[in-house]
Amino acid sequence: MRRDSRLSGVLHVLLHMAPQPGPFTSETLAKAMDTNPVVIRRIMAGLRELGYVRSEKGHGGGWTLACDLSKVTLRDVYAALGSPSLLAIGNRTEAPGCLVEQAVNAALDQAFRDAEALLLSRLGEVTLAMLGGDLRKRLGSRNVRDINAHHA
Amino acid sequence: MRRDSRLSGVLHVLLHMAPQPGPFTSETLAKAMDTNPVVIRRIMAGLRELGYVRSEKGHGGGWTLACDLSKVTLRDVYAALGSPSLLAIGNRTEAPGCLVEQAVNAALDQAFRDAEALLLSRLGEVTLAMLGGDLRKRLGSRNVRDINAHHA
């Protein structure tokens, strides 16, 4: 099954924006992500509604971070995307009349719920600021501004 | 994203087979699952290879359980399906050159691994026999043979 990579993508965008003041146009960000500007606008729309980013039109417009990175978790970003389903497997029928199916669903649902809860919990433990910190470690001595160099 | 319901489906099939001796034709099972015989054969193929079920051609042929239900877990069944990916979300790129992407992947991968491990672990705790027991509870006073009645 094809995996939804919007969370991965939007995090990438946010981390690219973090060290510089901005604003960044959708086109700039799209180049960095090797995708289309419209895709950027699409995945950023949810974040704008929750106030994590701002967007402005016209000359000098684009996207700007509008939140405290140490207050926003990966789970928040996930929620901003509309909380798409986390699991690739699921029940055949959601409210079956068949008792067999009910028994199967009950067993699977329990496992599914646990796994989803754990995943959400883990995502809730990581803030964007922490991600940025990890990034700086990976950069080592290099200037933070070089992050985007390879996207030129 | 469309969810893979093969595990749910094959468990349904196995539970339907459990209380009766069989063999069951793909067509019978397909009717019970409201699907196509070829779909049944497809999802049963993996289980046959692992020896959980047997299949026989010709008159009086069909599918027969060939394992100790108390020894086979939902995880085993999942593995018999080829261990399809469990998560609906994932990283944009698996082995990125971009340091930003690496940082994002590292954070997400950890959460993904934990959730997958927990889900597999939960599936490993439930045997087919336990599922059958739960089903009998749901059936209450009714005869086990009535399970399939509504599929007629």
Next chain:
DNA sequence: ACTCATGAAACATATAAAGTTACATGAGGC
């Protein structure tokens, strides 16, 4: 007025699960 940016709708593409058709293979029953 012109340019640059987002906003949004509409359409195209890619991928994978699920459903379907068609036919080959082999196991009884006659």
Next chain:
DNA sequence: GCCTCATGTAACTTTATATGTTTCATGAGT
């Protein structure tokens, strides 16, 4: 031996959805 019934398998169709693309409207700045 031939016929019927069942699985085995390949090929194709359908459906859902993430992703990509085109197009145009809207509004901000020069």
